Amino acid sequence: SYEVTQPPSVSVSPGQTARITCSGDTLPKQYAYWYQQKPGQAPLLLVYKDTERPSGIPERFSGSSSGTTVTLTISGVQAEDEADYYCQSADSSGSYVLFGGGTKLTVL
């Protein structure tokens, strides 16, 4: 079965750059999507189609892709960015959705 894998946790100091990776064999063929989830809230779409940002999402959130790995980069991390981040993609047919295990971002 297909899966996408994320590191369980990432820690950065305020103002630094955080990079959260997501790896999976389907990623060269299927787009990746990134979500931010804060406690008690529904997820928020941050990046779609690997690199696109929905309107209203700050420019400090960006996505990139290289082979079987996609990366969410948060530049100039702020305390409010502390949250869980989920990578999402699909299987090779594009019909079945996969979520990564989530990465907890801690702002030191």
Next chain:
Amino acid sequence: QVQLVQSGAEVKKPGASVKVSCKASGYTLTSYAMHWVRQAPGQRLEWMGWINGGNGNTKYSQKFQGRVTITRDTSASTAYMELSSLKSEDTAVYYCARGAATTSLAFDIWGQGTMVTVSS
């Protein structure tokens, strides 16, 4: 204002079924896909399935195949997710999420979530 409003919390006994509703407003239900995602306490997001906005076709995660049914009532602008043969492991927050116009696999609008507790 585009939003999804879900039905309230449910408490069910093992073996029962639950049906969660998701009312769409601010857009036409049939113009977008609708996905269902759940999250057990402290756990990852887990995709359950989706219904195609245009033709109403459904696809389900293999994990839930045979237990989950996603339907919609276009006249009521409401989507539904029914999960049967409930087990304690089904205790989770259940979300509906709209597939975006640019790609139905991007979930751009989410409901507030419905807590389903399965307990004897």
